[in-house]
Amino acid sequence: MALPHLADYPFYRERLGPDGRPAPWALADLESYAATHPGDPFAGRVIGAVTPKVALQMEATGEPPIWTALNPPELDRWAEVVGGMWSRWGAVASETIAFFDYGSSPMVLLASGGYVGYLRRGAAERLGIFAVCNDGVATMAPRMVGIVETVKPTMLVLRRDLVAPFVSALETAGVSLAQTVRWAAVSEVEGTVTREQAQAAASSLGVRVLRILRCDAAFMLAGECSECGCFHLDRRYRAEQLPSGEVAITTTFAVTCPSVRYNLGAARLAGAGCPLEPRAQRIEC
Amino acid sequence: MLNTEPFDDIDRLSPAELERWWVRRLRAVFTVAARELPFYRERFAAAGFDPASFRALDDLNRMPIFAKADLLAAQRKTQSQRLGIERGADEPGSRTTFSLSSGTAGTTFITHTARWRRAQGMSSSRAHWWAGLRPGGTLVMSAPAWHSYAAIQPFIAMRFGMRCVVVSGTYLPRFADRVVDALVHFRPRFVTMFLPMVFSILDAARRRGIAGNELFAGVGSLVVTGAAITPGMRAHLKALTGVERVAEIAGTSENLLAVDCAYAEGLHVVSDTCHAQVIDRKTGLPVADGERGSVVHCALIPYGSLYLRYDSGDVGVINHTPCACGLPSPRIKLLGRWEDCFSIGARALLPYDVQLALEEEVPELKGAACVITREGLAEGKLRLLLIEPHGASAVSLLDHARSALSRRFDVPVEITPVKDLPLRFKGVPPILSEREAEL
Ligand SMILES: [Zn+2]
Ligand SMILES: [Zn+2]
DSSP: OOOOOOGGGHHHTTTOOOOOBBBBOOOHHHHHHHHHOOTTTTOSSSSOOOOSEOOOOOOOOOOOOOOEEEOOHHHHHHHHHHHHHHEEEEEOOOOOEEEEEETSSSSEEEETTTTTTSSSSSSHHHHTTTEEEOOGGGGGGGHHHHHHHHHHOOOEEEGGGGHHHHHHHHHHHTOOOTOOOOOSEEEEESOOOHHHHHHEEEEEESSSEEEEEEEEETTTTEETTTTTTTEEEEETTTEOOOSSEEEEETTTTTTTTTEEEEEEEEEEOOOOOOOTTOOOEEEEE | OOSSSSSSSSSSOOOOHHHHHHHHHHHHOOOOOOOOHHHHHHHHTTOOOOOOGGGGGGGGGGSSEEEEHHHHHHHHHHHHOOSSSSEESSSSSSOOOEEEEEESOEEEEEOOHHHHHHHHOOOOOOOOHHHOOOOOEEEESSTTTTTTGTTTHHHHHHHHEEEEEESOSSSGGHHHHHHHHHHEEEEEEEEEHHHHHHHHHHHHHHHHOOOHHHHTTTEEEEESSSSSOOOOHHHHHHHHOOOOOOEEEEOOTTTTTTEEEETTTEEEEOOOEEEEEEETTTTOBBBTTOOOOEEEEEEEOOOOOOOOEEEEEEEEEOOOOOTTTTTSSSEEEEEEEGOOOOEEETEEEOOOHHHHHHHHHHHTTTTEEEEEEHHHTTTTOOOEEEEESSSSHHHHHHHHHHHHHHHHTTTTTTEEEEEEOOOOOOOOOEEEETTTOOO
């Protein structure tokens, strides 16, 4: 897909430098644009006449909420990214992945065409695995234990703030996660949990914990590698090291709502060379 | 004669033709169940039921009835969500997802496959069409992913060429602001929502200085689900939102589906989703039109989890008389759950009855939020906590309501005005302890 002409997009227009590239930006920049343009749900990143087939409200931004948009081919490519992540984590056909998060979380939405319209092949569908989603509220922790006991997923995806209530519900029910679950992937609404938080989650859940790097504004999802501990980037993301010690990401499949030079914060580009996936670009954070 | 725009030829059938269509369809589904689904094979054999002998709808009376307890027992036995009622879940390309059916008795799991999503999606499109959905515009996804309705909404959006709008979070009052934002920006013409959520978003909008009719500007149909609405509640919702058509959809995770037509005098059974009956709890035989009984249905789409002769635990009434709209299927109304049925004086009542009585006796109280207290029922009284009506006549309204309800139900009635009630209880009066009803 050709990259869009950024000068046409109000959000980017005011950020373009003499080299024709926008200055790296973060969520706060999008929020300040949104605060001064309350009539534009997409904060200057979708051109007026376009009516995208799918609009997603970002969880990480508060008042006013900000939306992203995609058309079917973009949705499909994003789902392919997620499928690749689960595949690297060893998902095989006929297994089940369970989510303890909101159904609006991109990892859930992208799992199946049964969760969002216009998705031709969801991540689970690509891998021939089954999906079940609880809700992303702590009061649903006992029900999550019921899912583990009955549906017996081998893979779990959960938000960091739900780890504690889930652990306590598992203890109350006397259920050991390790009996059926191979790994649990833990996410933040924006960014990633720290290694320390992941270690703590692993010891309380009793299974291997993998980290997720999530930036909805950039349609970015990446999974921690079990070999090198870095996040392997799908080839659809281009990463650049910024002089500030941060990393910016350009998402090449995002056309309807372009995402160019999204600053995901303090991180180091580790280059290629992991034995598990020698050509993948990697980010350490 | 058909007095409404048909979705397709099935809507053009006469009631007698639909009955014959149902018999053929049911026989085909029972045959599949007996051949492929162990849960039904065993139970049909034990009851001596042979699908080949199914010739008329009366033959349903010979068949065993199942309920949530049977599914939970099977789940305990298999230690799995697989109950022997799932078809095609393991086929390559099945694209299986599971949704959840939670209830006081426990959680069961519903298997959805791609074939089910397609076939049920077409049938649910009919339901949405009846409720006023037309192509184009925006569909705000209003079901959380764990709910079986969430497995249908993507298909509806695509079938009608609508933009799919996904609100972040989940459908609880604390996310109401986010739903308001979606309505304001994307201006859907058709909105479906769980009833209590409508009140939550109206409250959230009011806090932002947006009036109800402003929030719902451009909405032609507001479809509420999750609770039976009384005529007064419908009028109340119209007044609050300014929406011309407020429709009700009754749907269960086990694929019972019925929807209001424009005449709004009972919900038409969605002909290719299910066949539904209202039966007497003791005899298991169909009740006369208008009499209360258990709603028992057979789902007609034999993919994924298949629910046959399933008693959903709902109390309902059925009406076979022709509807002015001309749609051929009978109309049902789900009035509440047996578990919410309470006895007071000589009567068995549902919260719906209390709400209906309030609005019929005191029209000013239509849509009023109230709670029936357990403590009152334990003393043989109907004690209501009711949000204080505004205005100078509030005291006399409550006095009037008290004496009218007391006369109507022949029991002592107490009505305590309260400043507010927890938002999640708005819609149909729940039965709560007075402590639970505190904010
Ligand atoms: Zn690696
Ligand atoms: Zn009708």
